[in-house]
Structure formats: C-alpha cells, structure tokens
Amino acid sequence: MKFRDQLRFIRQNIKKNKIRTFMTILATAMGCAFLIVLASIAYGLQESIVEDTLEQQIITQIDIYGQEDEKGNFQSLTLENIEYLESIEQVKAVTRRNQLRQMPLFAMDDYEAETAAVAAHFPSEVASGLTLREGRLPENRGEVVVGSHFIKNLAEVTDENIYDEETGEIKEGYIYQGNLVDEVLEMTVINNDDEKDSIPLKIVGVLEAPTREWMQDKNVYISDKVFSEVEKFTGTPGGELGVDPKELDSTSIETFDEVKVYADNLEAVQGIADKLDEENYMTYSVVNEMKQINMFFAIGKAGLILVGTIAIIIASIGIYNTMTMAVTERAPDIGIMKAIGANPKTIKQIFLLESSYIGIIGALIGVAVAYATSALVNIGLPLILETAFDESLPEGLQFSSIPVSLILISVGICLLVTILSGLRPAKKATEIDVLKAMRREI
Amino acid sequence: MNKEIMLDIKQLHHEFILGKKKQQTRISVLKDISFQVKKGEVVTLVGKSGSGKSTLLNLISGFIHPTRGEIWINGSEVSTFTEKQFANFRLKHMGFIFQNFQLIPSMTAFQNIELPLILKGENENKRKQMTLDMLEKVGLKEFGDYYPSELSGGQQQRISIARALILEPPLILADEPTGSLDSETEASLLEFIQQLNEDLGITFLIITHDEVVARTGHRTIAIRDGRLVESGVSQ
Ligand SMILES: Nc1ncnc2c1ncn2[C@@H]1O[C@H](COP(=O)(O)OP(=O)(O)OP(=O)(O)O)[C@@H](O)[C@H]1O
Ligand SMILES: [Mg+2]
Numbered sequence: 001m002k003f004r005d006q007l008r009f010i011r012q013n014i015k016k017n018k019i020r021t022f023m024t025i026l027a028t029a030m031g032c033a034f035l036i037v038l039a040s041i042a043y044g045l046q047e048s049i050v051e052d053t054l055e056q057q058i059i060t061q062i063d064i065y066g067q068e069d070e071k072g073n074f075q076s077l078t079l080e081n082i083e084y085l086e087s088i089e090q091v092k093a094v095t096r097r098n099q100l101r102q103m104p105l106f107a108m109d110d111y112e113a114e115t116a117a118v119a120a121h122f123p124s125e126v127a128s129g130l131t132l133r134e135g136r137l138p139e140n141r142g143e144v145v146v147g148s149h150f151i152k153n154l155a156e157v158t159d160e161n162i163y164d165e166e167t168g169e170i171k172e173g174y175i176y177q178g179n180l181v182d183e184v185l186e187m188t189v190i191n192n193d194d195e196k197d198s199i200p201l202k203i204v205g206v207l208e209a210p211t212r213e214w215m216q217d218k219n220v221y222i223s224d225k226v227f228s229e230v231e232k233f234t235g236t237p238g239g240e241l242g243v244d245p246k247e248l249d250s251t252s253i254e255t256f257d258e259v260k261v262y263a264d265n266l267e268a269v270q271g272i273a274d275k276l277d278e279e280n281y282m283t284y285s286v287v288n289e290m291k292q293i294n295m296f297f298a299i300g301k302a303g304l305i306l307v308g309t310i311a312i313i314i315a316s317i318g319i320y321n322t323m324t325m326a327v328t329e330r331a332p333d334i335g336i337m338k339a340i341g342a343n344p345k346t347i348k349q350i351f352l353l354e355s356s357y358i359g360i361i362g363a364l365i366g367v368a369v370a371y372a373t374s375a376l377v378n379i380g381l382p383l384i385l386e387t388a389f390d391e392s393l394p395e396g397l398q399f400s401s402i403p404v405s406l407i408l409i410s411v412g413i414c415l416l417v418t419i420l421s422g423l424r425p426a427k428k429a430t431e432i433d434v435l436k437a438m439r440r441e442i
Numbered sequence: 443m444n445k446e447i448m449l450d451i452k453q454l455h456h457e458f459i460l461g462k463k464k465q466q467t468r469i470s471v472l473k474d475i476s477f478q479v480k481k482g483e484v485v486t487l488v489g490k491s492g493s494g495k496s497t498l499l500n501l502i503s504g505f506i507h508p509t510r511g512e513i514w515i516n517g518s519e520v521s522t523f524t525e526k527q528f529a530n531f532r533l534k535h536m537g538f539i540f541q542n543f544q545l546i547p548s549m550t551a552f553q554n555i556e557l558p559l560i561l562k563g564e565n566e567n568k569r570k571q572m573t574l575d576m577l578e579k580v581g582l583k584e585f586g587d588y589y590p591s592e593l594s595g596g597q598q599q600r601i602s603i604a605r606a607l608i609l610e611p612p613l614i615l616a617d618e619p620t621g622s623l624d625s626e627t628e629a630s631l632l633e634f635i636q637q638l639n640e641d642l643g644i645t646f647l648i649i650t651h652d653e654v655v656a657r658t659g660h661r662t663i664a665i666r667d668g669r670l671v672e673s674g675v676s677q
Contacts, residue, residue, distance in 0.1 A: 005560045016548065333546045339505065340605070341533025342561050344525055434505045438544055 001346045010354040013326065021358065024315075024322040028362025029369060031315035032414045035308025036370035036402060037377070039410070042304050044378070044401035046297040050290060058211075060092070062261040062273055062285040074282075076255035085261055086124075088275065090268035093127035095120070096256035100189075100230060101238035106154075106220060107186040111176045113153040117187065118219045119227035128262045135181040135205030141225040144185065144201045147217030148209035151176055180206055185220070191234040192241055199226060305409065312414055315362070316421035323355050323425035327432075334429055335437020344430035351429050355422025356415065363414040367407055374400040447514070448613055448645040449479035449502065454511030456497055456668075471497050473668045475511070481612070484639050484646040486656045489665035495649045498665070499617050502647070503538065504528040516612060533561055537606030537644075539616035543598045545590040545605075551597075552577065552586035555604045562609060572608060580604045580634070596627035600634075607638065616648045620655055632658045 014021045064085070067075045077096070085094045100117040122130075122137050138144055152169070154176040155162050162174040185201045201222065210217055230239040238257075261276075263269045269287045276283050327334070334347055377400045386392060456472040471494045479485050489495050500506045502513055504520060513521045516535055523531060538544075545554045555576055559569045577583050580600040590598055599619065606614055619635075620628040636658060638644050648659060656662050664671050 001561050002563050002565075005563075012548070333548070336544050336546055337557070337561070338529065339503070339532075339538060339544065340558055340561065341529050341531075341536075343529045346561070435500060438540065 001342070001349075006346070006350050006353055009350055010357055013330070013354060014357070017326070020322055020325070024318045024358050025362045025365065027315040027318045028312070028359060028414065028418060029365035031308075031312035032363045032366025032410055033369040033373065034311045035305065035413065036367065036406060036410045037373045037400065038304045038308045039301055039406055040370065040374050040400040040402045041377075042297055042301040043403055043406055044374075044398045046293070046301075047401045048398045049293060059266050059286050060263045060269055062263065062269065062276065062283050062287075064259045064261060064276065065282040065284070068280040068282065076257075077259050078255055082256065082259065085259070085276075088261075088272060090264045091272060092262045092264050093124045093129075095124045095128050095130075095258075095260045095262070097121075097258040098224075098227060098238060098256055099258065100222075100227065101236075101240035102189060102234075104220075104230075105188045107188065108154065108176070108183055110157055111154045112157050113150065113155065113218075115150065115153050115218045115220060117222050117227075117230075119224045120221050121224075122221075128260070131208040132205045133208045135203070138204055138221070138223055141223050142199075142201050143204045143223070144226075145205040145207055145221045146180060146185075146203055147219045147221070148207050149216040149218045150206070150220060151180060152216070153218050187220070187222070187226075189230050189233060189239060190241070192236075192244075197230075197233045199229065201226070305413070308410070309413055309417070312417050316417045319355055319358055319418050320421040320425065322358070323351060323422050324428070326354065327351060327425045327429045330429075331432050331437050334432050335434050338432065339434045339438060348426045348430045351426035352419065352422055355426070356419055359415050359418025359422075362418070363411045366414065367411065370410075371402060374402050445517075446480050447478050448481045448483070448516060449647065450512075450514035451475055451477050451502075452512040452514070454498075454501065454513065455509045456494075456501060456506075456511075457509045471668050472501070472508075475665075475668075475670050477663055477670060479645060479647060481645055482639070482643045483661060484635070484648065484659040486659035486662045487647060487649045487665065488651070488656050488662055491651075493665045494668045495665055496617055499615055499647070499649055503536065503615055504532060533558060533609065535611050535613060537609070537611040537614040539599070539603055539606050539614065539619045541618040541621040543590070543595075543602045543622075545598055545602055547590050549589075550586065551582065551588050551590070551593065551601045554590070554601055555608055558605060558609045576604045576608050579607075595622050596624075596631070599623060599627075599631060603631075603634070607644075610642065611644070613645045613647070616646065618649055618651065620650070620652060625654075628652070628654070 064077065066077055067081060069075050082094055082096055085091060098119045100119070103114050104117050106113045106115065126137070132145065133148060135145065152175060155170045156174045156176075158174070160174075162170050164171050180203050183203050185203055187199045187201055189197050189199070191197070201220075207217060207221075209215075227239075231237060233239070234241065236243050261272065263272050269285055270291075273283055273285050273287055334342075337347065338344070378398060381399050382397070454472055454475040455470070457468045457470045460467045460469065475498065487495050487498065497506070501508050501521075502515070504523065508521050511521070512519055515531075518531065520528060520531060545551075546557070549557070552573055556569055556573045559572060564572075574583075574586070577586050580603060582597060582600055582604075585593060585597060585601075588597075590601070593601065599622070603619075620631055623631065632655060635646060635648075639646060646659070648655065650656055
C-alpha cells in the first residue's frame with residue numbers, strides 16, 4: 001500500500017469523526033503550547049541576563065588576582081607567573097598593571113589634576129587591543145600616555161568653585177582645552193614625612209576611549225622606572241602611605257596587582273580558565289559567571305520542560321482514547337481488509353499515521369499558539385508590571401524567548417508522546433481476528 | 443508437485459479449544475480431510491449445518507490455523523505461513539465471496555472494488571481504469587458512487603465478486619455466496635461464476651446448502667461430522 005493511499009485513508013477516517021479528532025488535536029496543541037511557553041520564560045530571562053552580563057564585560061578577558069601556594073596562602077603574581085601565562089596556548093596577551101598606591105597631583109601650567117598613576121607594560125597592552133587616539137607609545141623613562149578622560153580632570157587652578165553642583169563634575173569652562181601631546185606634566189608625590197617629590201613627565205600620547213560608553217579612563221600611564229622611583233622615594237611598595245618601611249620585609253620582588261589574560265577567541269576562554277583553576281590561580285572571567293548562570297537556567301529549563309511534558313502526557317491520554325475508539329469502531333472494516341489481504345504492518349502504519357497526524361497538527365498549532373502567547377507576554381507583562389509597581393523595567397528585558405532548539409525539543413517530545421500513545425491502539429488493530437470482525441463480534 | 447493441482451489438502455485435522463486453561467475442552471471439527479482440486483475446476487462443498495464446511499474454508503483462507511495436516515495452494519504449503527506471508531499470499535492468489543458480502547459500509551461500490559488494488563500498491567490511473575472495467579463486467583457501471591446500503595443484495599454480491607476478481611486470483615473461495623439471494627438473482631450469479639470459470643479459468647471452491655448451486659460445479663464434496671464422506675462428479 002502506498003503512503004499516499006494511507007494518507008487518503010486517514011483523511012477519510014478523520015473526516016468521519018471531525019469533532020473527536022479536533023478535540024484531541026486541541027488538547028495536544030494546548031499541551032505543546034503550554035510546554036513551549038513555560039520553557040520560553042526560562043530561555044527569555046536567561047537571554048536577557050546573559051546579554052546584560054556580556055554587555056558589561058569583555059568576553060575574552062580573564063582577570064587573575066593571584067595564586068594560592070600549597071598552604072592555601074595568597075601569592076601576588078610575579079614576572080615568572082606572567083611568563084608562564086604568556087606561554088599558555090591560545091593566550092593572546094597578558095597585561096599587567098600596577099597602580100600607584102597614592103593619588104599624585106599632576107600639574108600642567110595653570111592646570112591641575114589629581115588622578116591615579118598606573119605603570120603598564122605597553123607591548124602587551126597593545127597586543128590585548130589597546131589603541132591610541134593620538135600621539136605614540138612611550139619609549140623612555142619620562143614619557144607617559146594619558147587616558148581618554150584624563151583631560152576632563154585637568155582643571156584650572158583657582159579659588160572659585162570649579163564643580164558643577166548637579167553632576168559633581170568639573171564645569172566645562174575650567175577644563176583644559178588645549179592639546180595634550182608633547183606637553184610637560186609635573187607629577188608630585190609625597191612620602192610619610194610629608195616631603196614632596198616632583199617628577200617631570202612628557203605626554204606622548206592619548207588613549208582611545210574605552211568601548212563601553214559609561215567607562216572613563218582618567219589614568220596617567222607611567223613607566224615602571226618612574227614607578228620604582230616613587231617606591232624608592234617613599235620606601236614602601238607602590239608608594240603607599242601610612243605604612244612603616246621598617247616593618248616590611250626587604251626582600252621585595254616585583255609583583256603585579258592587575259593581571260589580565262586575553263584569549264584568542266571566546267571558545268578558548270573556558271579552556272584557559274579551567275587550566276588556570278587547576279594550577280591554583282585565582283581567576284575571574286565572564287565565562288565563569290556564565291557557567292553559573294547557565295547552570296541555574298539549565299536546571300530551571302529542565303524543570304519547566306518536565307512540567308510541560310506532563311501536560312503533553314495528559315493530552316496523550318486523549319490520543320490513546322481517540323485511537324482506541326477509532327480501532328474499535330473500525331474493527332469490522334479492518335477485519336475485511338485483513339481478509340482480503342491487507343498486511344498487519346500496513347494496518348498498524350495507518351493507525352500510527354493517524355495518531356502521528358494528530359500529534360503533528362497539534363504540535364504545529366501548539367507552536368503557533370506558543371509564539372503568539374510569547375509575543376503577548378513580552379508586550380503585556382512589562383506593561384502590567386510597570387503600571388502595577390510604577391517602576392520602569394530594564395531596557396531590553398525579555399520575559400519569553402523561543403529559540404529553534406526549544407521548538408525542536410517540544411515538537412520532538414510532543415511527537416514522541418503521541419506516537420507512543422498511538423502504539424498500543426495500532427497494535428490492537430493488527431490483532432483483530434478476521435472471523436470475529438466479519439461476524440461483527442467486536 | 444503436480445502443476446495441474448490448485449488445492450491439495452492432506453490429512454487435515456482441526457480442533458477448537460473451548461474454555462480457559464484448566465477446564466479446556468477440545469472439540470474435533472475436522473478429521474482426516476484429504477482431497478484435491480484441479481486448476482480450472484468448480485468444486486462445491488456440501489454438508490449439514492455444523493458439519494465443518496466453513497471451518498474448512500477458513501483453514502484454507504488462513505483465517506485460522508489447522509491443528510494438524512497440510513494445505514497446499516498453487517504449489518505452496520500455506521499452513522506454515524506467518525500472518526504477514528499469508529496476507530500477501532491471499533492478496534495475490536485468492537479471492538473471497540462471503541454470504542453477507544462483507545463490503546465496507548463507509549466506502550462506495552467503486553472504492554470497495556478498488557481496495558485490493560490499493561493494498562497491492564497499484565498506481566491511481568491504472569486503479570481507476572481497472573475498477574471501471576470491473577464495474578462494467580459485473581453490470582453495475584452506473585452504481586460506482588453508491589454505498590453498499592444503497593444497493594440490493596444481488597448488487598452487493600456482485601460488487602463483492604468484483605472485489606474478489608479485481609486482482610485476477612487463480613482461486614476463489616465462496617461461503618454460501620447465494621445464501622442471501624432470491625432464486626432469480628442466484629441464477630444470474632451462478633451463470634456469472636460459470637462464465638468466469640470458462641473465460642478466465644478461475645478455480646472455485648463453493649460452499650452451499652443449495653441443490654441448484656451444487657449442481658453447477660464440476661464436482662461436489664460432502665462433509666458429515668467433520669469427515670469427507672463422498673466425492674462425486676455432477677452430471
Ligand atoms: N470459533 C469456534 N469455536 C468453537 N467452535 C466452533 C467455532 N467455529 C465453529 N465451531 C464449531 O465447529 C463446528 C462446525 O462449524 P462450521 O461453521 O464449520 O459449520 P458449517 O458446516 O459451516 O455450518 P453452516 O452450514 O451452518 O454454516 C460447529 O459445531 C461449531 O459449533
Ligand atoms: Mg458455514
């Protein structure tokens with residue numbers, strides 16, 4: 001028997017019992033839609049949260065705070081560590097910075113700025129993607145580059161109130177307007193005895209603004225030689241004030257506060273982070289956080305899919321019932337067909353096809369209903385929440401999202417359950433006794 | 443194996459088992475039945491009610507399995523067939539005519555005749571042509587769109603014969619084909635059977651109570667209490 005003829009058969013059968021079939025399809029569709037919508041909430045929230053997190057972080061970046069030794073003590077990272085990190089495969093760059101542990105005063109003619117000084121390793125910074133807006137990178141001891149927002153802090157020296165009362169920022173009129181490159185900057189640091197030391201520096205370049213709009217880079221990037229000079233002047237590591245140099249052990253090795261590893265690509269991040277974890281480095285990367293968020297949502301999704309599947313199983317009882325009735329009703333016809341020479345397999349196929357048909361149509365309608373409901377939830381729920389709580393929700397928050405994978409999972413579950421529930425009735429149809437059926441005994 | 447033999451029954455026994463496992467009773471319905479039907483023969487099977495005629499036919503049709511013995515049809519030992527094998531064999535080699543026609547009520551006359559072609563997997567154009575030809579052959583050209591309930595008994599029986607013939611099986615088994623018909627309709631049906639036998643060489647095995655029907659065959663086999671009692675040639 002040809003497949004087309006089988007289809008024609010089931011169409012005829014369905015026509016004979018339109019309402020019963022329709023009701024069964026409806027139940028299946030509702031079950032399927034329920035499953036998709038339920039799970040779509042988990043997908044939607046996950047997407048919103050993950051997107052939000054990604055937006056604020058550079059994805060290929062792994063922050064390294066230090067390393068634990070065998071006893072579990074914290075160790076700052078040394079040059080040896082850096083060299084090791086650089087040797088790891090798929091690591092693009094390892095940047096290391098040391099921030100001066102006091103805020104120096106930077107003076108330029110009649111303008112002054114109090115801001116952080118950072119010693120950075122420029123070759124690795126460049127490799128990690130750092131770019132200059134103007135000028136060039138420092139080459140000598142006394143050369144520096146400044147952050148993109150440094151100029152916003154460089155204000156005229158005056159007795160007047162230079163701060164805007166509302167924003168707390170320096171008023172436009174007091175900010176330095178000229179060119180920075182090639183200007184000389186006088187950096188003044190102090191030591192524990194309140195003695196001052198001035199170091200003249202030359203600005204050779206200005207950095208590109210950070211990619212995130214809300215980030216401001218006001219730093220002055222000094223060379224490590226100048227950094228050491230300050231340390232020598234104060235006698236403390238990082239030029240820190242308020243600590244007694246005599247209390248510190250003198251075996252000072254060069255360490256780094258702010259070390260970041262950049263991976264070649266997103267896929268490599270996880271591998272590198274795992275490797276570093278193994279070697280007791282204390283790390284943080286967005287991937288770590290993603291892992292936790294994703295784990296949480298995976299559990300949530302599995303739970304919701306389970307609940308939704310129960311709805312489909314309930315609907316499948318309807319299919320089982322419908323198919324059993326169909327088999328009983330058609331038993332005489334099946335008997336005749338078998339008597340003429342219909343293969344039991346063919347008869348089974350026809351009934352399986354019929355229950356699959358109900359399943360497929362139900363699933364398709366369910367998917368359509370789910371999309372509609374999902375759209376409604378995304379439009380309606382924020383409106384309801386905003387009016388109810390009088391608070392605006394974060395922009396781009398999505399309550400319900402239906403990825404293709406969810407559709408595939410749901411339709412798969414729906415079809416599996418409906419086919420399974422049609423299996424027994426179909427088997428029953430093949431077992432119909434020809435003679436009994438022809439005597440109308442069934 | 444003789445190529446001239448269509449049906450060869452060898453020492454066929456059949457018992458029905460009644461009751462549940464512990465209180466089973468066996469009733470022996472057919473005992474040591476052996477006979478042959480040649481190709482192109484019309485053989486009638488007679489006997490009292492309850493003598494086991496239908497049981498014998500059901501065994502040959504494969505609707506039930508024999509307790510013992512062999513059934514050879516057209517050179518194949520069918521009693522060892524699986525259900526699936528028998529289904530395919532029936533479709534190819536056997537046609538059936540039943541006392542109460544056994545047409546599918548939800549299908550039109552046309553669709554009922556077409557059914558074996560569909561089961562065989564014939565394509566639609568060929569199916570349509572063959573079915574129309576067959577409708578014409580049984581003299582019901584205008585009745586293709588009628589449902590069985592809208593046809594007379596004789597018309598229904600001719601539809602069921604058309605269905606049995608559509609795949610041109612070499613053997614047709616009929617269990618009281620004229621049982622529900624008046625004598626006039628019966629006569630025209632018998633004529634039709636004879637014509638099919640002469641024109642197409644189809645072999646018939648016909649169960650009947652009716653003297654007239656019994657006389658139309660080449661030969662009559664009689665059963666009494668499950669045993670073959672005589673086998674005579676009609677005049
Ligand atoms: N399914 C069955 N289970 C038990 N006994 C059966 C069954 N079918 C038939 N019999 C018995 O087998 C015997 C023969 O029945 P069968 O139907 O073959 O008779 P028959 O010759 O066709 O009679 P009739 O001329 O009335 O149709 C009967 O005694 C009947 O009771
Ligand atoms: Mg009988």
